[in-house]
Amino acid sequence: MSNTAEASAPSPPADLKLAQLLESTRLERCPFPIPSxxxxxxxxxxxxxxxxxxxxxxxxxxxxxxxxxxxxxxxxxxxxxxxxxxxxxxxxxxxxxxxxxxxxxxxxxxxxxxxxxxxxxxxxxxxxxxxxxxxxxxxxxxxxxxxHPKMEPPSWELPHIPCMEDEGWVGDQRGTWQASTAIQEIVENSVDIAHLKFLHGAAGVPPIQVEFDRHMQRFNLGGGYIVGETWGAGSVGTVTFTQEGVSATLFSYTQPITRELTRMNMSFRHKAYPEGSRELYIARKLIDHMQHEAEGEQGAGFESVDMVIWNNKKYRHKPLLCDGDGPIFQFREWFRQFYVAEPDVMAKI
The missing domain is CATH 2.102.10.10 (Rieske [2Fe-2S] iron-sulphur domain)
Known part of the structure; x- marks a missing residue:
């Protein structure tokens, strides 16, 4: 009976299936304009x-x-x-x-x-x-x-960043990396929870809480293990890692050089823990984990794995998602507010 039922199930129209399979021939790496x-x-x-x-x-x-x-x-x-x-x-x-x-x-x-x-x-x-x-x-x-492509004035102000402006924070480590992709593709990683397990080697797919509020995005991964805030088109952001009560924060200030080249800049900061203390050891380990593999850990930071993906992927504006993926559609709808473009361009993103 089950074989008969399966055989009689309606099939998608041939032209629809063909369009789906041939879509890769029309994909663009970066269909996005420069965001505001x-x-x-x-x-x-x-x-x-x-x-x-x-x-x-x-x-x-x-x-x-x-x-x-x-x-x-x-x-x-x-x-x-x-x-x-x-x-x-x-x-x-x-x-x-x-x-x-x-x-x-x-x-x-x-x-x-x-x-x-x-x-x-x-x-x-x-x-x-x-x-x-x-x-x-x-x-x-x-x-x-x-x-702003039409020279409109600022619609929001630069935020207060405690790790960069408040006393009691230290750390002069910073890095710059270039990725051959658009800034939206990089920021989308913040809500792509499944890749943390399968690309970065995390123990599992963490739960996520995300809030989109005007020009701001806030996310919480793993019940407070990773907490982030993004302002604007991914151009201003903080990500804080917390382990055993110790936190370290990366301040992200990403630049769109061209439509297909993005420069990622980060400053890494932590509270001023005493030299030789357990807290200082954990804070420095967290910073290592943000960028690449940390001592005694299996996971890999963005430097060693994400770059390979970003530098070689193409953008699917109608991706096939499953119930284990993060709020990718919601993220993309929120990010669209930063684009000023003609309808034919907006239809691609």
Whole structure:
């Protein structure tokens, strides 16, 4: 009887099955635009007063400079006058960036402040900024810029990060890694609970609690073993590991260099435990575990296993999920708020 029932069960239409099987021929590695968010640019101490530097972020080149008062500016590279590159021969004058071609000057908000010849500057220079610049803040000893493809102002503020701003925290260890994928793919790991067992070698698939609240995501793995917070498009985040009452925290500040290249940056911090103490040993072991294999443990950190996946996968916008997968669909729906793109692009993500 069971064989007869199975034989008579309706089959999916042939064209539907074929489309499913042939989907891989149409998959893209990174169908995503650059998301809107606050993003790390550089460490504050790396940009000196009067310095002008060319940088690659958000799928284009920018000019970064620090004025004589210490104020940081970040602008499009090409002068609105005749298109000279401000980062090749441009100079800081006061708090302005000066074009090398005709010495037009612009402030950190993009207003033209000086045309050193002629009787009348273009009338538009009195009405609005004419050079695209990004809102910039310095926080956590770092330079941050707000990116929005349509130049809308920041919709949320950089958060207070205790491990980077409060007293009693120590640790100068930090790392940088590049992955050939989009930032969304990296952040999605936070809710992909099954991969912790099968890729990282965890003892089991941990339970997860996730909360999505406007521009924030909070998650709790394993009943408090791993607790994380993400702000914006995965550009600001903390992940805290706790073992035997001892905690260590990684502060994540990820950058989209291009649509298909992401730079992951992390600072690793823990409370100031006494030298030689059991607590200090555990804290340092937790930090080792975050990045790679820790002493006496079987699991593997992202450095040794996740990179292989990220660098070679393609994005399935309609994945086949089972009941053991984490809240991946909910995560993707939350992340869509950070994209500003045409409907045909949004349909892919």
């Amino acid at each position: 968010s606050w993003f790390f640019v550089d460490f504050s101490g790396n940009l000196k007063v009067g310095e002008v530097r060319n940088i690659q972020l958000f799928d284009q080149e920018w000019v970064l400079f620090r004025g004589e008062s210490g104020k940081v500016g970040m602008s499009d590279p090409y002068c609105p006058h005749l298109g000279a590159h401000l980062g090749h021969g441009g100079k800081v004058c006061g708090d302005h960036i000066r074009c090398p071609f005709h010495h037009w000057e612009y402030d950190a908000e993009g207003w033209c402040k000086q045309v050193p010849y002629g009787k009348n500057a273009p009338a538009i220079t009195k009405l609005r900024p004419i050079l695209r610049t990004l809102p910039v803040q310095e926080r956590y000893g770092q330079i941050w810029a707000w990116f």
